Amino acid sequence: MIPPLSGRRNWTDKLLKLPYKCLSFIYKPQNIFLLFSGLAGGIILSGLSGCSQKPNSVTLSTGTVGSYYHRLGEQINYSTTTTVGLSVRNIDSQGSQENLQRLLNHQVDFAIAQLDVANEAMRKGKVKAVAILAKEYVHIIVPKNSGINTFDDLQGKRVAVGTPGSGILFTARQLIQADKLKVQEDTSNFDEAFKKLQSRQVDAIIYVGSLGANENLRQIFVKNSNMTLLPIRTALINNLTVLDPSSYESATLPLGTYASRPPIPNRKLPTLSTATVLVTRPDMNRRTVGLVTWSILSTARTYAQFYPEIQSSKAEELMRKELFYIHPAAEAVFDHGDPRTVIIRYWENNNDLQAGVFILVTTSVIGLLLRQWHRQKSKKIMTTTNNRISELKSLLPDHPQQALESIEDLSQENRLTFIEGLVSTEVYEQLRHKTQTFADQCRTLIEQQRKKLVMDTLLLLDEWQASLQTDPEAALQKLKQIKQHYRDMLLSDQVDIEAYVELMNLTLISLMTLAPKSSPVHSDSENKKQNISN
Incomplete structure (x- = not known):
């Protein structure tokens, strides 16, 4: 005779021992549909066979x-x-x-x-x-x-x-x-x-x-x-x-x-x-x-x-x-x-099958709720990202560097959200595209401003050179204004530290090459030379 199968065990123990990875399988509605379809189909076919x-x-x-x-x-x-x-x-x-x-x-x-x-x-x-x-x-x-x-x-x-x-x-x-x-x-x-x-x-x-x-x-x-x-x-x-x-x-x-x-x-x-x-x-x-x-x-x-x-x-x-x-x-x-x-x-x-079906029945509802919650979470994150980008656009004309840092922080937050499984790959790709597009706009504007600053600096240096020949005292004041202008732009995040150093080097190089070897004010004081170089 066929030996009897194992006796009934406590369902509570089975539920406690169920691996957590089962939830990732149950979470997918298509898997639930296939399992129940196969079980129902087998029972129907068995019934039809029994009646044949x-x-x-x-x-x-x-x-x-x-x-x-x-x-x-x-x-x-x-x-x-x-x-x-x-x-x-x-x-x-x-x-x-x-x-x-x-x-x-x-x-x-x-x-x-x-x-x-x-x-x-x-x-x-x-x-x-x-x-x-x-x-x-x-x-x-x-x-x-x-x-x-x-x-x-x-x-x-x-x-x-x-x-x-x-x-x-x-x-x-x-x-x-x-x-x-x-x-x-x-x-x-x-x-x-x-x-x-x-x-x-x-x-x-x-x-x-x-x-x-x-x-x-x-x-x-x-x-x-x-x-x-x-x-x-x-x-x-x-x-x-x-x-x-x-x-x-x-x-x-x-x-x-x-x-x-x-x-x-x-x-x-x-x-x-x-x-x-x-x-x-x-x-x-x-x-x-x-x-x-x-x-x-x-x-x-x-x-x-x-x-x-x-x-x-x-x-x-x-x-x-x-x-x-x-x-x-x-x-x-x-x-x-x-x-x-x-x-x-x-x-x-088969007690395991009965326990499995019980788990599927109870967790399928949880799975659907989790799926709905994920949709709402994704929608909320998408809305938050759109709103944040809209806010940063108002900051972009005057403070592009600050806008770039903020959008990069937002991009990192979205990436961590994706790693934690709170958004799907499709939603994450949409978020990444939006933040990447805005970050590219920030970098483009920063580069344009840097080029404009270089041109403005060259024009200021031309003016300074002209005033140096005619009015050394005015040239000294002009140079101080240029340096202060650079500091103000650095402090207001209109330029980064690298651009600031580049502008200062350009000014000093121009000073060394364009200053006359014999200046009318040379005899006034060695301290004035030191002030100009500073």
Whole structure:
């Protein structure tokens, strides 16, 4: 049976442990929409699937009446009728090869076959597995004291290899060919073959079947203690398992499997095994495949008579182990359970999903409120920026340097706001464009004023030069006025410190180059020269 999922945990603990990064996902409305759309769509589809018309019965090719395969087919019918209300009609056959051919010819819906028989069709994509129902072991039966002690001793002997169309015949020929033996084949059914073995008309019987599932075989060993089982050489086992690992695996027939006194076999015997697998076609109705798979899996313990390991291991692992070509619908059942109520059942048993949906429901409202708050915040920041730029425009003509510093401070504030996630990238780009445009205007005006100051300075120096030749005292006063003018512009932020130094250097250079070497006022006082240079 499928193990139950974990018990219900406290939702409060889950909420406290929820990573904060979930909020960034939930905040996006498109993610919420996709999640709820997917959940709702899955529930709707599941409901529609549950209401859709399903077949009342399917056909299954098994084996001869009373055989292991036929009894296995009856068990499958019991599982489907009691769990999903689906009847399985059991069709007699000679065994695996005939079952597989019927399936390929669309004569039946499902078939029971040995894995080694079905594997080639699986590789070609013609057949898909549904579930492993048992393991079948190779038995080599011979009379005691026959002189046949190993499988290799069958060279040239008369060997019953199974009936035409059976899986036994297929596996027997694989063994014989792999060991390069030449034998005289007898294709009698098992009962006839055993009578021939007792009368020495055949020397050995090759049988492939589940341990203990063939009650007839068990009774034969109990009543005929003169019969024994042969081991298969390890090298031959390895050869087949390496060549076809998806079909065969090494196995051991346990001591005393069929009789305890004397024990048969009388020691652990190395042999080969292959799986008994329920197969169907790839185009088989997915819902039907899912229902059949679920009915078997949910009643797995009843298959222990064919598959003893199920008693002590997880059925969903054993029934899909080593299956490479499993039908998608069967795989979905192994992964998720009953196909009829997979969404609802998953919801009821998945506390994390319930907690997640609860969180989404509660936080989606918060997310929308946060989004609205972000819109209002962005709008407010945009309005504040526009108003601030309008104020700075009135400052621009007289104090461009101050306006530039203010707009750069505002730009930095907007950048920090963007880093903190309070505005979107789109809004931030709009803000940056507005502040950058105004800052460029400030820099342009500052450059224009600087050029004008240079020109004004040159004109003042021309006037000063003219007055220096005619009226040195007036020239001295003029120079003081020019220097004071520079200081006033610096203090009023009409020029920056670099422009101020440039103007002062230009004035001093002009003084040194344009002052006459012999000045009428030279004799007045050395202090006056010092005053002019200052």
